[in-house]
Amino acid sequence: MEISCKTELGISVHLLSYLHDPSHPGLVEEIDKARDARITRARRMVELLAEDYPVDWDMIARHTAPGATIGRPHIADALVTAGVVRTRTEAFAQVLTARSRYYVGHYAMDPVTAVKLVREAGGVPVFAHPVASARGRVVGEETFEQMIEAGLLGLEINHRDNPEEGREYLRAIAAEHDLIVTGSSDYHGTGKPNRLGENTTTVEMLQRILEAGTGTAPVGMPELS
Template sequence: MKIDLHAHSNVSDGTQKPAMLVAAAAAARLDVMALTDHDSTAGWAGALAAARSLEIGLVPGMEISCKTDRGVSVHLLCYLHDPAHPGLLEEITKAKDARLTRAERMVERLAEDYPLNWDDVSAHVAPGATVGRPHIADALVAAGIVSDRNEAFANILTSHSRYFVSHYAPDPVLAVELVRAAGGVPVFAHPMASARGRVAAPETFHDMIDAGLLGLEVDHRDNSPEGRTWLRALALQEGLLVTGSSDYHGAGKPNLLGENTTTPEMLERIIAAGTGSRPYLP
């Protein structure tokens, strides 16, 4: 089986509608995929309908943006949680609202130097989608200011830029606790992606494990080889799930569906641990 457990639709920062994403996964000969939009489950219904039509397995999920008390960004994948769980939903809504406010403030700063306004950005945001910097990047590309998202993030939208504005994100330990309370399976996304910025300290990993973390996304293009070795050792030591995935965003990133995969045995463990919602497996 070919299983990819990390992909985004235009409900967050991907470029394809959920149904189109599922069709792309089927065309890439995936047997099972997971939809993991940032801080949103709004794409689940459309993805499920397409999965049933195309007879491809679908694991409903989400990616939660977190931040440690030292300001280190941590992304937490969660699978098979209850999307209506009050505690998790309240925290996700808070983070999603903060993303919108942050984006508006960044556009205000950008408008001082570039021919860009909020209407330009909102044109790239699907109805109800979680707004993020990639949407601002798409507007910059459309305006001819940069050539692609990568150039936008390398310069104008980097966290070191004067246009950057931070936003609220839950502590990763709290996020793990809420995902478990919602019957979900929490997996630390691309934990050793040092090219993206600072990575979490070892104590953060152990605090998250103590809170109920169940897995590590080891095989991801942004994890360094040394980082993957360290992660596998930690997973073995702590009895954690090990996953691999593409982090596909359509045309938004060069990542390809199925470029890294998860074993059937690990998928079985995820399904056994998740009690908040069910996967579709034809």
């Protein structure tokens, strides 16, 4: 699971959770609260966009898989279909950016709280693309320290949006605190340039995730060697 969080300064933090108990009451409560807020936010964004572009809620829903929560990626795909932009990336950069008049904020839990809840649920919390400055502001050392103190177990270092100098910085933090190092394609469909398998996690680090996660068992996991 990927949890959207926000610091007191309004900086976005994405937290990955591996092998947590999906029925853990505290985690479920917070995720439901965030999901409801995202739906309300998405509807308002679509209302604003409809004032200037040929999109509506039904059109957005057609770009969303059954059971999925409508978010900006789905709105972006609808804008591509409507011919407003050429790609999802262009939609985020030009229309759905936080600086746009169409942007609407939403509730997101504090990353420290999220880390604690994931650990309580037996999960393995990993900070996703922590220094992806091209996406917006990134957190400073104090937030890293607070999340680690709360029980953060890993850093997603090998990711296309982490610049090389940032990866060196992250490797130093991981080494100092003996954190799990992961790599990810961060694939969210063909609307993004990310490709499956462009970044991976070593067998050693995957083994550490499996050993640390107690909330649920992996499904269809092959024997590691």
